[in-house]
Amino acid sequence: MLPGSVFSQHLAYTAMHANDDKSSEHYIPADCVHCPRTLCGHDLKKFLQSRQDLDHQLLVMGDFNSEYSQLRSWMADIALVDIIGKKHGVMGLPRTHTRSKDSPIDVIFGSAHLACSIGRLLAFGKLSGDHRSLWIDIPKCFLFGYNIPNPVHPDARRLKLRDP
Numbered sequence: 001m002l003p004g005s006v007f008s009q010h011l012a013y014t015a016m017h018a019n020d021d022k023s024s025e026h027y028i029p030a031d032c033v034h035c036p037r038t039l040c041g042h043d044l045k046k047f048l049q050s051r052q053d054l055d056h057q058l059l060v061m062g063d064f065n066s067e068y069s070q071l072r073s074w075m076a077d078i079a080l081v082d083i084i085g086k087k088h089g090v091m092g093l094p095r096t097h098t099r100s101k102d103s104p105i106d107v108i109f110g111s112a113h114l115a116c117s118i119g120r121l122l123a124f125g126k127l128s129g130d131h132r133s134l135w136i137d138i139p140k141c142f143l144f145g146y147n148i149p150n151p152v153h154p155d156a157r158r159l160k161l162r163d164p
Contacts, residue, residue: 010036080109084119
């Protein structure tokens with residue numbers, strides 16, 4: 001491990017705050033002290049649960065670099081589901097990175113009641129990089145409710161170029 005690496009910096013941070021009081025904003029649970037990835041998961045879970053407590057609908061997309069089955073189970077613990085997997089089935093989803101195993105590492109998770117009308121993965125090579133691109137189309141009624149107001153277009157005065 002290199003002394004200036006991000007991993008070593010994370011370990012130094014966790015060692016510095018390992019004994020902080022639970023009421024401290026820097027509190028680190030004992031099971032997260034030796035693994036920055038576990039600490040990131042802890043912080044993400046804490047943040048997402050705070051948003052859910054405020055009745056927010058959530059969408060989380062990422063290159064998680066984790067086993068898909070473990071990641072799906074972890075997200076299910078906080079009531080988030082794989083949006084594309086929900087649409088097309090979670091069995092047999094294609095890999096999303098050229099060097100990954102046979103399951104996706106790039107996933108879009110969302111609140112359980114959200115559903116996409118269309119969700120796809122582009123083929124490798126359609127965009128630059130070594131990942132597939134994921135996209136979903138969520139109908140406005142799922143995001144904003146069923147009483148969607150009509151958009152209001154402001155009337156702007158036109159600029160007259162020939163007016164002295």
